[in-house]
Amino acid sequence: MNIVEVSTGDIFPIEVLPVDQSDYTSLSKARYFFDWKAERSEEVYKLVLKGQRDILGLVSVERIPTEFRIHIRLLTVSKENKGSGKTYDDIAGNLIAHVVKIAVTDYGPLACVSLRPKSSVAQHYIQKYNMKVSGITLSVEVPEIIDLINQYDHD
């Protein structure tokens, strides 16, 4: 899995790893937009450049096995990777792809990943990740969920 440095177009390999408890001391609201310390007891993953420690993005998830679903609670990129002057692209996509891989591993053909973005940005997620709309919830399931994995899962 890779991200792209926007200014050069260079590709860098990344890793998505579980967040260590010691990571939370550096997860400031100023850089990561939300109170990530409140997610300490949740299942949280971090995206880093391979072999490096600096956290470029985070995702917190909730597994709902009875529904064969993983719900994305919180998702963010770091401040310097937001907006038109971002350093790297594809951080959020890789985090979503990581969650999607967990869902397919556990739930196979019944896998579903959901999230509830604000209406102002929902269309972006519908178009970029081929998500379906159910009320105010967006979700990705088979077959689009497989395409999403293939889109991001390459070296």
Added chain:
Amino acid sequence: MTNKHNKINVDPEYGVDSRYTSSKERVDDAVALMQARLERMKNLSKEEILRAKLMQLKLKMENYLRGEAGEQQIHFAYFLATYVDALYTKRSEFAMDINVTPVFLSQVINRHREPKEEFILKLMLHSEKAFKGISDFQKKVWYQVYFHEKLCDTMASQDKWGPEIEKQVKLSESILG
């Protein structure tokens, strides 16, 4: 006068907060979503279901090689059975496709005998064809899974083979200088 704090952040990928704020919200969301999903699932084709099953197998094999198999007792034969059952209604049909006897295949799947090298080579080539158009599947994964199991079994049983083998192994003083 403009106030920069009133500027709406329109970058959709800076973050999403989709935490449920109440049990009612969670339940209502679950019901609506499941109803919609059930409708969509009715229209899934056999090919789409097969793609998902093979992708699931691929991801499980990759997790196994990374040591992330969890509590399950997983081994080469488990992945082989999962692969065959995803593609075929009868295992004997798979046996015919790779030119082995159904008895041999059954013995390998039930771990009564070791797969021969030729069998693993056939499995590699078969899966290369099966995964074509579905996912980037490295056929060498079958060999990696097979030897990973051997390695794990060997290291897990070191208490049994260690003492006897240790008696036969020494490091000459000349090497130590």
